[in-house]
Amino acid sequence: MYVSDLALDDFRSYRHLVVGLEPGISAFIGPNGQGKTNLVEAIAYLSTLSSHRVGADRALVRRADDGEQPGGAVVRAKVVHGERPSVIEIEIIAGRANRARLNRGACRPRDLTGILRTVVFAPEDLALVRDEPGVRRRFLDDLAVMLRPALAGTRLEHDKILAQRASLLRSARAHRGRGSSSMESMMSTLEVWDAQLAAAASRLIVARIEVVRRLRPWVESCYEAVSGNQSEARLAYRSSLLAHEGAIEPEPGTGWDAVATAESGLADAQAVAARLEVAMGGLHEREIERGANLVGAHRDDLSLFLGSLPAKGFASHGEQWSLALALRLASYEMLRHDVDAYGGDGEPVLILDDVFASLDDRRRQALASMVVGAQQVLVTAAVDADVPDGLAGARFRVAGSEVTRD
Incomplete structure (x- = not known):
């Protein structure tokens, strides 16, 4: 697939932009702060309905110099799958729910999910190795939704239930000692939320396990290519449910067969939901004390290893770059080989946002050789010399924020 046309209104620094694109490699060259990243961010937003740079959509709406603030931003693109184009549009409205259109007809924003697939590699991706588990959970969930677009609804449902159950736990903590009838009612309601959260979380966990299983061989081969065979990259799903049940945490020393066995035990959504519900029931007292949900998909992680050591805390800066790059390239390869998608045309648009300037020559050349044959690659760089x-x-x-073609 590829994006053939992009239009922006009041998105980031762009008042209005229309630009035609084509398959193959397109590089956007310009000094920092001129709008290169904003442009590719808009394309990526249509894919995941979120920004890889900021958490709040409000920042995506252009800030007017004249004091007249736009009410929202519009991103529109024509996406071509084989010979079949789709026009997708999202209106980002400050302080309100976004609106979407597909082929000029109104739809829910999540109905756009899966129409455009993108893989973005940016300097911020070092966070995949360095930062907290939430970054890696989002990485897995984004890929899971690209593989199975219906999971977009599950993801939203899970987050909503999670917040509502946490609110109930805090209320129960505040009402302790105020009478048995109110607590009995809250505990009865909590059991209902247990079942709902377990059902939604189990579907997310099973989807993540599928992503890890499919991603694993690509991470190993991509890391080997970009690092020059310096060490072996491994990944494992770290489950709060398994930890609660007393399972051994995934570590290289325990053997990868044990890791695979543990992950296979999380492959059945119905069974996982039942186990989660039991775990939640056994944690009610602790959860009420802390006012927080203590087990489930929201507390899981993706463990990354180089050789026998955890990448976080032990990998050098160069190794972290190589591993982050390998994770993104592996994502691209996994999606590209998802041959059932779109009649065999599920290859994602690859976005390389200001990354070549941060890589040494060996990694630059390795990356260039791996992506040169992609259906569409969008590159941003400060100067031409940064593009291999x-x-x-x-x-x-x-x-x-003006774009012209050479």
Whole structure:
């Protein structure tokens, strides 16, 4: 698939932009702060309905210099799958629910999920190795939704139930000692939320396990390519449910067969839901004391290893870059080989946002050689010299949020 046309209104620094694109490699060149990243961020937003740079959509609406603040931003693109184009549009409305259109007809925003697949590699991706588990959970969930777009609804449902159950736990903590009738009512309601959260969380966990299983061989081969065979990259799903049940945490020393066995025990949604419900029931007292949900998909993690050591805390800066890059390239390869999607045309648009300047020459050349044959690659760079010679293609100049083609 590829994006053939992009239009922006009041998105980030762009008052209005229309730009035509084509398959192959397109590089957007310009000094920092001129709008390159904003442009590719808009394309990625249509894919995941979230920004890879900020958590709040409000920041995506252009801030007017004249004091007249736009009410929202519009991102519109024509996406081509084989010979079949789709026009997708999202209206980002500050302080309100977003609106969406598919082929000019109104739809729910989540109905756009899966129409455009993107994989973004940006300097912020070091967070995949360095930062807290939430970053890696989002990484897995984004990929799971691209593989199974119906999971977008499950993800929203899970987060809503999680927040409502946490609110009930805090209320129960506040009402302790105020009378047995109110607590009995709250505990009865809590059991209902247990079942609902367990059902939604189990579907997410099973989807993540599928992603990890499919991603694993690609991470190993991509890390080998970008690192020059320096060490072996491994990944494992770290489950709060398994930890609660007393299972051994995934570590290289325990043997990868044990890791695979543990993950296979999380592959049946109905069974996982039943186990989660039991775990939640046994944690009610502790959860009320802390006012927090203590077991489930929201407390899981993706463990990353280089050789026999955890990447977080032990990997060098260069190794962290290589591993982050391998995770994104592996995502691209996994989606590209998802041959059942879109009649065999599920290859994602690959976005390389200001990454070449941060890589040494060996990693630059390795990355360039791996992506040169992709159906569509969008590159941003401050200067032409940052783009490897092997990535010949269209060149666009970006200055003051104006885009012109060479």
